[in-house]
Amino acid sequence: MGNILNYLDWRGDLTFEQSPFNEVDNLILACFSYLDLDEMAEVKNGNTLSVEELFAAFSRREMKKDLKAESAFLQNTPVLLEKMACSERFRKCTVGGFVNEILFSQAQQFAAVTIGLDDGTTYISFRGTDDTIVGWKEDFNLSNGVVPSHRKALEYLETHGTYIQSMLRIGGHSKGGNLAMYTAMQCSDILQEKLLSVYDNDGPGFPGGFFSPGRVESVLPKVTRIIPEASVIGMLLSHQKDPRIVASTQKGILQHDAFTWEVMGPSFIEKESLTRRAAASDRSLHKWIDHMDEKQREHLIGELFSVLEATGADTISQIQEGGLKSLAAMVRQLDKLEPQSKAMVQELITGLFGSWLELLPLPELDKKRFLP
Missing domain, CATH: 3.40.50 (Rossmann fold)
Structure with a gap:
C-alpha cells in the first residue's frame, strides 16, 4: 500500500x-x-x-x-x-x-x-x-x-x-x-x-x-x-x-x-x-449549518475560526502539534463567545477534533466540556 x-x-x-x-x-x-x-x-x-x-x-x-x-x-x-x-x-x-x-x-x-x-x-x-x-x-x-x-x-x-x-x-x-x-x-x-x-x-x-x-x-x-x-x-x-x-x-x-x-x-x-468520529462530526455540522441562513452561517463560521485562530497556528496540523497549549488558547477564546455561539462552536470543536482531544491528558473540566 x-x-x-x-x-x-x-x-x-x-x-x-x-x-x-x-x-x-x-x-x-x-x-x-x-x-x-x-x-x-x-x-x-x-x-x-x-x-x-x-x-x-x-x-x-x-x-x-x-x-x-x-x-x-x-x-x-x-x-x-x-x-x-x-x-x-x-x-x-x-x-x-x-x-x-x-x-x-x-x-x-x-x-x-x-x-x-x-x-x-x-x-x-x-x-x-x-x-x-x-x-x-x-x-x-x-x-x-x-x-x-x-x-x-x-x-x-x-x-x-x-x-x-x-x-x-x-x-x-x-x-x-x-x-x-x-x-x-x-x-x-x-x-x-x-x-x-x-x-x-x-x-x-x-x-x-x-x-x-x-x-x-x-x-x-x-x-x-x-x-x-x-x-x-x-x-x-x-x-x-x-x-x-x-x-x-x-x-x-x-x-x-x-x-x-x-x-x-x-x-x-x-x-x-x-469513522465513528467523522460521522459524529458530520452530524454536528449538519445540525447547525444546514438550518441557518447565509448571515447566520457566516457568523457561526467566523466564531468557529476565531477559536482556531486563537492558537496562533497557521495550519490544522500545527494546532494538534500544540497539544494542551493549543487547547488552552481555544478554550480562552471559546469562553469569550456569546452563550448560544459558545454552545454551537463547542459542539463543532468536539466533532472536528474529537480524535485529537481523546489523546490529550485533559483536565476533568475539559473532559466534561468536550468529550461524551
Whole structure:
C-alpha cells in the first residue's frame, strides 16, 4: 500500500494505452494544480510545455526553495512533478492555461491548469485549498453559495473548454472539487456534451436546492466523488452524489491531505463507511449549518475560526502539534463567545477534533466540556 507518489513509482511505466485513465490518475492531476507556477510564463497565455520540459524549467528556477516553508501538503507537489516527469505515463502530457488570480477585495483565490493527456483527452484541474486554517475557512465559506471563485472557474471552463477539441475531464481537490462540480452543472449544453467525467475529491457541497434538477440529472452519471473515511470538508452541506470512501494513513481531519490517501494498483483502498468520529462530526455540522441562513452561517463560521485562530497556528496540523497549549488558547477564546455561539462552536470543536482531544491528558473540566 502507498499513496499517489508510490503509484507513480509502481505504475508510471504504463502508458494510458496500456492502462486506461483511472481514479488515482485523477487525484494526481487534481493535486498538480497546487504547483506554484506563477513564474512560469511557458505555461500561460496559450503557451504549453510537456511535463518533462516543465520539470526541467521548474528545477532551473529553484522553485523548490520557495516551497520549503510551505505546508507539508505543498512540499509534496514538486516531488509529484518530478515523478510525473520521470514516468512514461505523464512525461509527454502537455501543460498550459495556467492562471492564478488573487482577489484581495473578496479574500478569494482562483487557480487552474489544463493538462493534455496521451489518451487524447484533456483534464482541467481546479486548485483547492491546502491544510492552512485560512484555507479551511475558505472551504467553509463556500457553503454560502456563489463566490467569485465559482464565476472565475466557469469562465475558465467556457473559455478553454470551447477551443479544446478533445473530450474533457474536470476535477479538483477540496475547493477545487467544489469548483469542478459547479462548472459542470452550470456550463453550456455544448460543453456538457464534451464532459467525459467530473471528479470531486473531498470538496465541500452546496446549499440544498442549489442546482436545478435537470442539470443534476444530466451531469450526475459523469460524477465521481471521493472522500477519506474521516472526511470533514467533503461532508459539508448537500451533495448530489454518494461518495466513494477511501483509506488514509492519517488520523481525523488531517486526512483531508490527498497525499495520505491509500492506493493499491490502479485504485484506492476503499472503506465501507465513515469513522465513528467523522460521522459524529458530520452530524454536528449538519445540525447547525444546514438550518441557518447565509448571515447566520457566516457568523457561526467566523466564531468557529476565531477559536482556531486563537492558537496562533497557521495550519490544522500545527494546532494538534500544540497539544494542551493549543487547547488552552481555544478554550480562552471559546469562553469569550456569546452563550448560544459558545454552545454551537463547542459542539463543532468536539466533532472536528474529537480524535485529537481523546489523546490529550485533559483536565476533568475539559473532559466534561468536550468529550461524551
